[in-house]
Amino acid sequence: MTKEILILPGDGIGQEVTSSAKEILDFLIVEHGLDFKVTEMEAGGTAYDKFGSPLPENVLDKAKQSDAVLFGAVGGPKWDNLDWDNRPEHALLSLRKELELFANLRPAFLFNELASASPIKDHIIKNLDILIVRELTGGIYFGEPRAIVEDKSPSYAFNTMIYNENEIKRIAKVAFESAQKRNGKLCSVEKANVLEVSKFWRAIVSDMAKDYPDVELSHQLADNTAMQLVLNPNQYDVIVSSNLFGDILSDIAATLSGSIGMLPSASLNSSAQGMYEPCHGSAPDIAGMDIANPLAMIASLAMALRYSLDQKDLAIKIDNAIKEFIAQGYRTKDISTDEEYVKTSEVASILIGILKNG
Numbered sequence: 001m002t003k004e005i006l007i008l009p010g011d012g013i014g015q016e017v018t019s020s021a022k023e024i025l026d027f028l029i030v031e032h033g034l035d036f037k038v039t040e041m042e043a044g045g046t047a048y049d050k051f052g053s054p055l056p057e058n059v060l061d062k063a064k065q066s067d068a069v070l071f072g073a074v075g076g077p078k079w080d081n082l083d084w085d086n087r088p089e090h091a092l093l094s095l096r097k098e099l100e101l102f103a104n105l106r107p108a109f110l111f112n113e114l115a116s117a118s119p120i121k122d123h124i125i126k127n128l129d130i131l132i133v134r135e136l137t138g139g140i141y142f143g144e145p146r147a148i149v150e151d152k153s154p155s156y157a158f159n160t161m162i163y164n165e166n167e168i169k170r171i172a173k174v175a176f177e178s179a180q181k182r183n184g185k186l187c188s189v190e191k192a193n194v195l196e197v198s199k200f201w202r203a204i205v206s207d208m209a210k211d212y213p214d215v216e217l218s219h220q221l222a223d224n225t226a227m228q229l230v231l232n233p234n235q236y237d238v239i240v241s242s243n244l245f246g247d248i249l250s251d252i253a254a255t256l257s258g259s260i261g262m263l264p265s266a267s268l269n270s271s272a273q274g275m276y277e278p279c280h281g282s283a284p285d286i287a288g289m290d291i292a293n294p295l296a297m298i299a300s301l302a303m304a305l306r307y308s309l310d311q312k313d314l315a316i317k318i319d320n321a322i323k324e325f326i327a328q329g330y331r332t333k334d335i336s337t338d339e340e341y342v343k344t345s346e347v348a349s350i351l352i353g354i355l356k357n358g
């Protein structure tokens, strides 16, 4: 069956990095005769300027019909003062919600050749390869009731951290299965020492462990994990956490690997439909300068091939080509240690050359 792919470049460097990923995708489609239909549409500030909405209805409809959405990045100072419904970021959150993308997979890895770009000492960071599985559509970011109450004295505000058992089971299942495909270790992170919702989370994840005898499960408190990620990140294989703790921990993990321009992400729903995007934003400071690193977007394409497009072998080929690109000494400006660097628009053709050579 034809697989539908929707490309939403968005704003700023989103447009440059998706263009590189599309070059690789076009090459793979021809080279391997893939039955893919690729459509490109506008989202974010660019869409707001043209159509008066950061996520026009026809774009949302197309995303719902697609197997994979490749999303660049949205936002920029030009749109910072719009009301929330028209802000570029609204497009991103609406897509996550409407497509029910509850599982956010964020790998954090280091190419050892780039260890000097990491803020952490080489011997601690070497061989870093972890996966953070973050729950994305529940928890305190969406829990009701929530309010700022200003007509009382003192005024106050509150949110609700809530998970039901089904929400915990479905994210834990993704995490256990991911650990099975990797090195068989899963660390579940919460604050079971102080939060009822975390005690509940821990009990459910513990109970599920009996169905995954090949996975070694541990539990950790989120504050300790924040510290351990910096002190000894290689103790982890897969980490699973809630929306709030996962948000914080995945950003710490992203920092470890040196450049935010290297890290991909996938957000999946229960039908393996997914949105694939780099961890970085639209980088207005370097937009249009042809110096953005497109490897995170290209690695996100590899995740799309693996998780939504039934092309695991091609995903491995792209991941290997990126490793080879680094091993051969190619560097974009963000990871270059001297004046020499490869421009954004040159990266895809170098990778295609590597892919052709096998």
Ligand code: NAD
Pocket (backbone or CB within 6 Å): 013, 017, 072, 073, 074, 075, 076, 077, 089, 092, 260, 261, 262, 277, 279, 280, 281, 282, 283, 284, 285, 286, 291, 292, 293, 294, 296, 334
């Ligand atoms: P950012 O990730 O865009 O940039 C942070 C820094 O990293 C900048 O110095 C930038 O030049 C650099 N950088 C980012 N990606 C890079 C790449 N691929 N290659 C080389 N350098 C890169 O974060 P920010 O500056 O906080 O946000 C800028 C805009 O992006 C804001 O409008 C923000 O709301 C938006 N944003 C969007 C997303 C998204 O669409 N998923 C995520 C984060 C931020």
